[in-house]
Amino acid sequence: MSTRQKIGILGGTFDPPHVGHLKLAIHFAKILHLDALLLIPSGEPWQKGSGITPAAIRLQLTEAAGIDLARAMLYLKIPTQVGIDRIEIDRAGPSYAIDTAKALRARFGSDASLIWLMGADSLLALPSWHDWQELSNYLNFAVASRPNHALEQQLTPVLAQYLAKHQTKDASALETDTSGLIYIDESLAVDLSSTALRQHLKTPARHTIGSEQIPSHTLEIITNLGLYQ
Template identity: 50%
Template structure:
């Protein structure tokens, strides 16, 4: 019997993509022994500021980040396809995660294990997303801790009950079905802010004496410099 494919999905504005994004993806690639990783830059992120970098530029930045992620995993002997997917860039209207999840389920079939990767802050705001209650009908959620953000579950709230019903601390549970579980990771502890990085770039530019090189992959930083991005704070 053929083992179902396991695909990790990391969506985001990626304005710009940074090491925290990539280390989350790498961590879950190891943990779940993923067969494939999708990086999905949002096309029209309806909950974000209007002053974001144009979609095609963020697509280029995400492509550069994929090269860095491939290098990071390759250094550990992990060789899996990493794809930058245009699914949200090419779709008209607001970028709703539920629409993307449904489209990916249709693309990859009912038996493929789809694992949507996110931070704890996104999980605690998921009840503001379009049709969020239906998301687990299409994907699993794998949630990374953020050290500055307390994951508090209120059992009296709709979101709290949703998390309690579906949560697990055992990553192997996500191997039992193609979708339907929320894995709360306790191992990874990463924090970086795209907003803070943009402010650093706006105020100090690209300077080897700043910690930007530790925050942004060199492939992304080189493209930021080449395109002259983030010269003004937003």
């Protein structure tokens, strides 16, 4: 097994963070033997349009989710360190993943394996990302399947070609190679979305949302601040 440093990266708008994010993080922390996992809330999510919760609040919600994630790692005896990274919050302008990838590569050095974690829906949207094909020069990707996002039926020709070049069936390859690989994991299927949770929180039934959907510390802040009403 390689001794190189393995850093997981879970970026997102996190508006709000939900248990699906945590399950994805825990799953890949375990199977990829991650040394550290960074939750990176986007500063200016340029593809999300208007109506996004302010970055400072989303950072606070993500920090709260990080508490529950770290406790779950400890309980499950997964020795992955959890961190919340302000890199996109502090960077002016649109939050492009390629800028984050370059900055993290400079931070961790050429010998670390940087692994961007995502759901299948994000992989399908990858060609819409800024300079997306350049990402493989800096990162590996670990992709979790999601219900209603069957990759085979939804792949565009350009994404299919990209996968043919970069996909690996061997998860351990992401531990030994620093970048350029895509591993698609079919064993995890989480059917939660921030969009659906926001819509639920706007209804009179918002009190029915529990810690099985939104991490308890995050939910406490949402309730105390009266967010998403």
